[in-house]
Structure formats: structure tokens, C-alpha cells
Amino acid sequence: MGQKHDVCSDLISIRDYIRWGASQFNAAGLFFGHGTDNAWDEALQLVLHALHLSLPLNPEVLDARLALAERKDVIALLRRRMDERIPAAYLTGTAWFAGLPFKVDERVLVPRSPIAELIEDQFAPWLLREPEYILDLCTGSGCIGIACAYVFPEAAVDLSDISVDALAVAQRNIDIHEVGHRVRTIESDLFNELAELRYDLIVSNPPYVDAEDLAEMPAEYRAEPALGLASGVDGLDFTRRLLREALDHLTEEGVLIVEVGNSCVALEEAFPELPFTWLEFRRGGHGVFLLTAAQLHEASAQGLL
Known part of the structure; x- marks a missing residue:
């Protein structure tokens, strides 16, 4: 048989x-x-x-x-x-992130960012005080922002994404975790729909895969939405915009944390004078940088962005 x-x-x-x-x-x-x-x-x-x-x-x-x-x-x-x-x-239909279960499907990337470790540590020692307003930019399933809502129980959290499909998944996870009184979704292309909003903490796992890596990715990645992966020839199309616009959406003591993965080399070559802090992880992972609002302000003043 x-x-x-x-x-x-x-x-x-x-x-x-x-x-x-x-x-x-x-x-x-x-x-x-x-x-x-x-x-x-x-x-x-x-x-x-x-x-x-x-x-x-x-x-x-x-x-x-x-x-x-x-x-x-x-x-x-x-x-x-x-x-x-x-x-x-x-x-x-489920992925675990920062010790929490999240519903996922082909509308969002599978959660796997090393940023989970930072969340579990409450971003110590990088935050000067507990954040009141947090933005998870390019939220996908909402895992980063919802996990932040758990470790900062007084914070208001915005989950932003350009994809309506992704935001539907994020909203489902908001409902499952019962954090809708503090966490909301916003459809936005980067900061376009965020108007005058400012945040103490902006965390982003944006598209950052360059064209060469995208072409060579294993088949499993092709099951994921390309919108969440591809970001131009050098993988920095989105990150360039983010760096130019983030300062307008950070509070005075705000912190920006962004994952760029293997595009970290291209990023440093593109912005050699920016004082990136590259974060280290106990459980592995790389390509996550931190910049403070003060550093971005100085870089903007010097015309580095």
C-alpha cells in the first residue's frame, strides 16, 4: 500500500x-x-x-x-x-516570542527577532526611565509591541505597519492578550500617519534584506510576505528613511532601536559617522543598533542624516 x-x-x-x-x-x-x-x-x-x-x-x-x-x-x-x-x-498557527504565544499566518513574518531578549530585560541599561509611549514600527504580528506592553504595564503602545493584512493579525493578537486598552494598531507608511506623535521608545524590525540575500534565501523564507523582507539593493531603503524621520517622533530622552541584520555592514558604510551602538545578545543574534534622540539631534545638526 x-x-x-x-x-x-x-x-x-x-x-x-x-x-x-x-x-x-x-x-x-x-x-x-x-x-x-x-x-x-x-x-x-x-x-x-x-x-x-x-x-x-x-x-x-x-x-x-x-x-x-x-x-x-x-x-x-x-x-x-x-x-x-x-x-x-x-x-x-502559533509562534513564541519573548515567552509569549502569538497567532501567525502567511500575512506576517514569523517572529524570531533577538529584540525579544532586550524586551525581557526591559531594555536595561539603555532606558533612563520607564517609557510612557512606545512605538513598534513595522509591527507585523504585533509581537514586539505587545511583549513591550507586558514588561511596561503602564505604557501606551502603538503598533504601526503599512500592511492592512499584517495589522489584522496584530489586532487578533491584541485581543488574545487582552491589551486593547493600552495597545492599538495604526496603518502607516513609516511615520506618515503618525502626525505629531512622540515616543519614549521606538523599536523597529523593518524590511532589511538586500537584493542578493533575498535571491539566495531558502524556500522557507519565500513563504513569508516579501513586503516584510525586501528593502532595495543594499537592504537600507527603509532604514535610510527611518533615520531621517525618527528624531521628529522621539521625546527628548527617547531611544531608537532597529534591527538591520546582515545589512549592518552596508549601514555603517552608508553612515560612517553615526555613533551606532550595536547591541549584543546572550542567546545569539546580531545587527541591532541603538541611537538616542540626543545622538540623532547631533547627527542632524551636522548634516549626517
Whole structure:
């Protein structure tokens, strides 16, 4: 009856299917970078989702025998991951960021920014005081701004994006996390619709992938909206605008934090005199800079922007 029948007959336990899935993922040459970084964790996530289970899991459960219908459901999900090269988070509908679950689909990027670590640390030691007004620019799923709302429970948070589709996902997450009294969505192309608003903290994970990297990205990235990735030949089309306009939307002691990933080299070459502070992360990640309102003011005065 073919391979599917053989797999269902030969594999019995949850542990069997996690091991089989990991082996198949490695053989298929899948890319891992949307929440997990290895085949085992990816297989574990998908197998548990198919079985309506979640971590933490009693180790004894891993040896539980699966009913035939459950085995077929697990195999179908694992095969979708291999055949369609869809990030696991799209298959499960959920991604974790800063210790919080967020609903995601193909309308938004899968949350994976190292900025999560900064949020968990309440941006110490970079903020001089707790922010009252926060902007998550290019919010996508809303994960950065909503996570900020958790660690700064008195702050008002704006989630801004040019994509109406992305904002619909962000609004869903606002509702799920029940932070609608302090968090709102705003449709805006960069700062265009933010008028005279000023913020103590602007955090942005904007499009920053250059044309060469975009062309060479694994298939899993092509499942994501290109609007959230591509930013011109050198990856800096959006960041250039952001640097020129951010000062008008920061308070006097405001802080700007932006992720530019691999485009950090091009950014320093484009703005060699800007005093970027490149932030370091315990859990890995790079290409996130910090500038204060004072630094931006000085740079603007000197004609560096």
C-alpha cells in the first residue's frame, strides 16, 4: 500500500514519529530558522501540534502508542513541512516570542527577532526611565509591541505597519492578550500617519534584506510576505528613511532601536559617522543598533542624516 502504510505500520509511539520526522527533515535538507534551529525541535513541535499536546510533557508520554488516525495526522503534517517548505509556525498557527504565544499566518513574518531578549530585560541599561509611549514600527504580528506592553504595564503602545493584512493579525493578537486598552494598531507608511506623535521608545524590525540575500534565501523564507523582507539593493531603503524621520517622533530622552541584520555592514558604510551602538545578545543574534534622540539631534545638526 505504499510508503505511508509502511510508516504507519512501523512507527508506533510519539517518540518514533519525532525521530522519524527529524530524520526525514535532515534528509530533505530543510532550513530551520523560524523558531527552531534543528530538525529534532522542529519535528517535536509539529508532532505535538498534530496530537493536540504541548510542552512541558511528561517523558513517559513520549512512549504512548498512537491510534492509526493519529499516526496519519502526524505524517500528513510532517509531509507538508517537507513538501511545501512552509515554516512550522504557519502550520501550527502559533509562534513564541519573548515567552509569549502569538497567532501567525502567511500575512506576517514569523517572529524570531533577538529584540525579544532586550524586551525581557526591559531594555536595561539603555532606558533612563520607564517609557510612557512606545512605538513598534513595522509591527507585523504585533509581537514586539505587545511583549513591550507586558514588561511596561503602564505604557501606551502603538503598533504601526503599512500592511492592512499584517495589522489584522496584530489586532487578533491584541485581543488574545487582552491589551486593547493600552495597545492599538495604526496603518502607516513609516511615520506618515503618525502626525505629531512622540515616543519614549521606538523599536523597529523593518524590511532589511538586500537584493542578493533575498535571491539566495531558502524556500522557507519565500513563504513569508516579501513586503516584510525586501528593502532595495543594499537592504537600507527603509532604514535610510527611518533615520531621517525618527528624531521628529522621539521625546527628548527617547531611544531608537532597529534591527538591520546582515545589512549592518552596508549601514555603517552608508553612515560612517553615526555613533551606532550595536547591541549584543546572550542567546545569539546580531545587527541591532541603538541611537538616542540626543545622538540623532547631533547627527542632524551636522548634516549626517
